[in-house]
Amino acid sequence: TQVLGIEGTAWNLSAAVFDDDLRSLYxxxxxxxxxxxxPREAAQHHASVMREVIARVLTDPEEIGAVAFSxxxxxxxxxxxxxxxxxxLALSLGVPLVGVNHCVAHVExxxxxxxxxxxxxxxxxxANTQVLGYLNGRYRIFGETLDIGLGNGLDKFARSKDFPHPGGPRIEELxxxxxxxxxxxxxxxxxxxFSGLISAAQESSxxxxxxxxxxxxxxFAMCVEVTERALAQAGKDEVLLVGGVAANARLREMLETMCAERGAELFVPERQFCGDNGAMIAYTGRIMWEAGATIPVEHSRANPHFRADEVEVVWREEPRH
Ligand code: ATP
Ligand code: FE2
Incomplete structure (x- = not known):
């Protein structure tokens, strides 16, 4: 059975179909x-391309067992x-809905x-900067940004210097x-x-x-410090780097160094699975659906402040320590 997933929390409208493997992604x-x-222009964009994006991935509608969405x-x-x-879509296909937390989907x-x-x-x-780890049935947020996401911070700095958007790659090069x-x-x-740091960098002579x-x-040193302390607190030995800023080679290098010193291992997915993508919603939707985590339509309201640790992770076997 296949699960169709739709991601559209920000700038990218993306859909995918997963069964035992990724079947399609657009x-x-x-x-x-x-x-x-x-936000409203992005939403209009999503509405205007919705039919096409879904049509591109939905080859066998009768095979779909659930519709997952961010x-x-x-x-x-x-x-x-x-x-x-x-x-x-779920109503017209006669299948259940799966409401997926975007941050949890990045991890999965x-x-x-x-x-x-x-x-x-x-x-x-x-928009996001978080350090997450699985503990007692949930993805706990060990630490997170108190103001802006690092990527938006880098983009803000870049705009003030007239770099093209997004600013991350140009900053990395310089x-x-x-x-x-x-x-x-x-x-x-x-x-x-990050906002004090961004302003200071902007104003620096x-x-x-x-x-x-x-x-x-x-x-990056700030991110590595919090990641390292979360590793120690949770007693884990793997680090997973995701999100658009994961493209940065220096960030990966700094994490590699920290991991090597601690006897931990760094994992970075290929680019298409790092940024926002439909595959992460379809995949997480599929493992949630297999665990019975579907929702009735009355519980399918969008939740702009949905936090990862609100989700009961019913699809994972508890690792025994
Ligand atoms: P979310 O909605 O999950 O917050 P998003 O839509 O804002 O995600 P992503 O695609 O995950 O964004 O990431 C985009 C960010 O990644 C941009 O802010 C961009 O500057 C940053 N980025 C891209 N390449 C690099 C790089 N090489 N170095 C640093 N940052 C980078
Ligand atoms: Fe994201």
Whole structure:
């Protein structure tokens, strides 16, 4: 039996079909004409390409056993558009709905794509920065950003320097030629804050290469510190890196170094499974559906503030310590 999954929490409307393996995947990313994402415009984009995106992946409608969708967290208008499409489709196919938490789905597709079993996950994307790990039946949030996601922070810095959007790749390129200057490092308990760091980097009078270099070194060191402490607290020995910022070679290198020192192993999925994608919703939807975690239509409301630790992970065997 196949599960159709629809992801659309932010800029990418993407759908996929999973049975024992990935059957199909198609994405229609929204490119804002300029600047950042306007939630309502992104939602209009999703609505306008919904039929095509679903048609591309849905080859055998009679084989579909459930429809999974990204229920949150994300942009309200985008989530509502996706939820409406999922309900309509589930009703017309006569199959149940599975409401998938976007952050949990990043972790699950990462485990599927890399073969790691029980990792501490560093999820760094545009809107999100979180360190997650499985403990007693839930994905606990060990630490997270208190203000903005690191990717959005990098993009903000990049916009102020007139780099093309998204800014991450250009910052990474310039950072290679820079040397270190001091910038504010903010870890509070197990949480992170980036906005002070971003402003300081923007306002720095240092050469641009040095600002890029130091912005990366500081932000990544903060992420690595929290990941390392979560590893120690949870007693785990695998690290999974996901989200768009996972594309950064320096971040991977810093995590590799930390993991080597601790006798842990780093796993990074191939690019198409790192950023937002329909496969992560279809896959997680399938393992949830197999565990009986479907929802009635009355419980299918979009939830912009849906947190990973609200989800009871009924589909995983408890690792015994
Ligand atoms: P989410 O909705 O899960 O927060 P998103 O839609 O904002 O995700 P992703 O596709 O996961 O985003 O990630 C996009 C971010 O990744 C952008 O902010 C971009 O600058 C950043 N990024 C891409 N490549 C690199 C890189 N090489 N180095 C650093 N950051 C990068
Ligand atoms: Fe994401």
């Amino acid at each position: 994405s229609a990313p929204y490119q804002p004409p300029h600047g950042g994402i306007h 229920q949150g967290p994300g942009l309200g208008p985008c989530l509502r558009t996706v939820a409406t499409a999922a309900r309509t 597709i990462g485990r599927w794509a890399t073969g790691c079993e029980d990792p501490i996950t560093l999820y760094v994307s545009g 950072a290679r030629q820079g040397t270190y200057i001091d910038l504010p490092y903010t870890v509070k308990g197990m949480d992170l804050a 240092a050469p641009l290469e040095d600002a890029c270099h130091s912005l990366q070194e500081t932000a």
